[in-house]
Amino acid sequence: MYLSRLIPDTTAHAFRRDYADIHQMHRTIMSGFPELPEGSATREQHGVLWRLDHGNVGYTLYVQSRTQPNWDGFDQYLKRPADVRELSTTFDTLKSGRVLSFRLIANPTRRRKPEPGEKRRADTRYSLKDPEEQISWLVNRGTQNGFTIPTGADARPDLAPSPCPRLTGYQGNGRHNKVTVDPVRFDGHLVITDPSAFVEALCAGIGPAKSYGCGLVTLAPPHRSW
Incomplete structure (x- = not known):
């Protein structure tokens, strides 16, 4: 299992769009994982859970998954590179x-x-x-x-x-x-x-x-x- 810690850029258009539509945020998060055949329960198979925490300044997005994520396409979405750690230990x-x-x-x-x-x-x-x-x-x-x-x-x-x-x-x-x-x-x-x-x-x-x-x-x- 993996736990990703993402710091969204609250000025980014994509984050503001996702913040206003919970289903769109789900779709954005799932884009960090490989696509599966149509009809597959993609979230369940990748074991994805996520949570958006509101801090004193800005937000922290936690994403847990069974599959190792790829956040390379999120440069415009995040303030800094994602922190990903393995949870087995x-x-x-x-x-x-x-x-x-x-x-x-x-x-x-x-x-x-x-x-x-x-x-x-x-x-x-x-x-x-x-x-x-x-x-x-x-x-x-x-x-x-x-x-x-x-x-x-x-x-x-x-x-x-x-x-x-x-x-x-x-x-x-x-x-x-x-x-x-x-x-x-x-x-x-x-x-x-x-x-x-x-x-x-x-x-x-x-x-x-x-x-x-x-x-x-x-x-x-x-x-x-x-």
Whole structure:
């Protein structure tokens, strides 16, 4: 696995276009990877996850992938050359019981129950807006993915959700298939309980909307400031 750290040039027309259309940003990121036959699940096969972090000055774009990326065509998009590092040595250090700080931008949702007499639709989901529901959502994902969220001095999960701006875009050539994502940023600590499941979750991402900037977990030593 590879992790790329890109610093976009916020004055570049291409970045401003992508920032306004989440689907276009997805397409731009995927252009850094080899094309696959039509009909292939390209993002999944290359294992691509990405996240755009807003810092004090500008943005940082993180891209994780199974395939080594090629950012040579991004000279006009970036302030400086991309930083790409291999993650195998990092994954080797992920042992059971280890405590880490983490950041995740996710799209916590829940499937809506149909009203009496209403036919269920496969895509009927709604975004979780309540912070307590968001915390419960991630705690539950942890039990499925090899980690737990420890409790702090107040006996509450050591986890802080914060809303991010809504992301929108349009699939296809027209402006009919609108994409809308309500992401939430989670900062906190986790404890690894099952290294194999945890690494699998890191590679696959957590939650829906993985094509649109959600699901990528980044790790750091405990209490490290972001």
